[in-house]
Amino acid sequence: MQRAATIPLQILSLPSQRYSCHGCGNCCRDFTVQLRDADLEKLRSQDWERTLGDVTVEFRGRRFLAQRPDGACVFLLEGGKCRIHAEFGLEAKPLACQLFPFNFAPDAGAAHVGISFACASVLANQGAPLPTHMREVRRMADAVPELVPVRTFLDDATEATPEELQCVAEALDGWIANKAVPLLVRIDGLAWLGQQLSGARFTKVRGGRLQELMQTLVQALPQELPLHPVQPATRAQRATLRQAAFFRLEDPKIGELRRVGRVRAIVGQYLRSRAFAKGSGVMPAMGDRWPSADFAAIDEVRSLPDSPEWTACEELLVRWMRATILGGRAWGSGYYGWSVPAGIQALALNVACACWLARAHAAAGRRAEPALEDLRAAIGRVDRACGRAPWLGSRAEAMRMRFLRVDDGLRRVAAAALLNLD
Ligand code: SF4
Numbered sequence: 344m345q346r347a348a349t350i351p352l353q354i355l356s357l358p359s360q361r362y363s364c365h366g367c368g369n370c371c372r373d374f375t376v377q378l379r380d381a382d383l384e385k386l387r388s389q390d391w392e393r394t395l396g397d398v399t400v401e402f403r404g405r406r407f408l409a410q411r412p413d414g415a416c417v418f419l420l421e422g423g424k425c426r427i428h429a430e431f432g433l434e435a436k437p438l439a440c441q442l443f444p445f446n447f448a449p450d451a452g453a454a455h456v457g458i459s460f461a462c463a464s465v466l467a468n469q470g471a472p473l474p475t476h477m478r479e480v481r482r483m484a485d486a487v488p489e490l491v492p493v494r495t496f497l498d499d500a501t502e503a504t505p506e507e508l509q510c511v512a513e514a515l516d517g518w519i520a521n522k523a524v525p526l527l528v529r530i531d532g533l534a535w536l537g538q539q540l541s542g543a544r545f546t547k548v549r550g551g552r553l554q555e556l557m558q559t560l561v562q563a564l565p566q567e568l569p570l571h572p573v574q575p576a577t578r579a580q581r582a583t584l585r586q587a588a589f590f591r592l593e594d595p596k597i598g599e600l601r602r603v604g605r606v607r608a609i610v611g612q613y614l615r616s617r618a619f620a621k622g623s624g625v626m627p628a629m630g631d632r633w634p635s636a637d638f639a640a641i642d643e644v645r646s647l648p649d650s651p652e653w654t655a656c657e658e659l660l661v662r663w664m665r666a667t668i669l670g671g672r673a674w675g676s677g678y679y680g681w682s683v684p685a686g687i688q689a690l691a692l693n694v695a696c697a698c699w700l701a702r703a704h705a706a707a708g709r710r711a712e713p714a715l716e717d718l719r720a721a722i723g724r725v726d727r728a729c730g731r732a733p734w735l736g737s738r739a740e741a742m743r744m745r746f747l748r749v750d751d752g753l754r755r756v757a758a759a760a761l762l763n764l765d
Contacts, residue, residue: 350492352484353453354477355670359662360458362444363470367463368423370443372415373632373727374461375597376408381486382437389431402597408437413631414596442483445476446730448670448677449493452505456480457670457677460663461727466719468662495675496682497545497553503683507553508675511683512668514557519664524565526657527648527761530694531573532564533664534753537688541748576755582620583743584756585638588696588703589619590735591728592629626703633724634707644702645712646762652715656701659715663722664694672730679736688744691753693729697721699760 378386378399383406391398398417400409409417418426427436434441444462448455464470484490497503503511515536519529539560548556576584593612600608615627622638629635650656667690671677674686681689700721705713728735747753 351453354456361470362465365464366423369463371419376439378406450495450675451492455671457672460722493676501545510554514561515668518561534691534757537691540684573754573758576759580752580756585619585622588699589616591696591725636706640706641703644705650712655715656718678730693725695757695760697725
């Protein structure tokens, strides 16, 4: 099937990022795959009913690949291989399975091809350079007829041109990649930019003026930030950080939702989120993919820069942020249709959540300092949820962002998460 409108594909241009599938099967254990009509047709023609019974499940009006009681895909074989792939080949699989870890985020000028850090190979930076996947990605894009130009906004009323989006992305990427500035300052600067740009009106700051503004802001950051030293986060800000981290971990499975019913599922989520906000006692169980720890033990874990693997952690954090910005996943269709400033704020909060969760993961493993494996686990969970979990694009999340915009909240929670600043 050909796309209804032609939109050029732009694969993530980040030479430091590599990927090839190493068949670990993590994505088949972890994701719930929604099926398109074309996928359902393919599955029917493969006649699985005879051997496996019903391989799809309906939930709230949509069809998904069925899962085993442990949440893994019904087609997952021993050793991590896919049964559809083994019997019928790669192109016989549902499109989402073929595409992962790549994803499409169209704006008005191009469909950006980003990459998900929920994939173990992407996190570990293993495999081939990304442009070598372009032929396959192009084939898959041709099977997505709804891949058409999408509008992206600078504020509620101002639509961004592709050139403006590119200049914002380049300015941010230049800041994040700037090794002359310590990473802690770069993350603080990202949070500061998120706070400053939100609420601004861009009607008169267009084209070259926007480019000038972004360059001026980014160049001023090293002098500006020390004039406004970041203060320890307040209790309410810390509670908001823990709650934000909770919503990035939350992962209801269809089987579980059907078993407990809608009302109990909502009440359960509310109680768990309250427990995270309170931050005392033991962290509520978050499924078998995230270990539990005592909140007090998390506070005891030293900061990420104290990690013996800080250099590798730094490389990962920078690669993740750059891949998010350059892969079109920070705003617009790549992030719930949010405007550019709202997306920058969300990115800063996502980084803060990943740093806090890395310390939570270290606490669960009884490590005094976070290790690279803790940060990988944390970024994997946060990136898995971002742009995908509906509640992160909800009004409640937008309110959380609004709360963090005042009183230097975003900078404070980023520092609290990264440095354990008390
Ligand atoms: S998580 Fe990544 S490496 Fe593992 S099976 Fe999925 S795509 Fe392949």
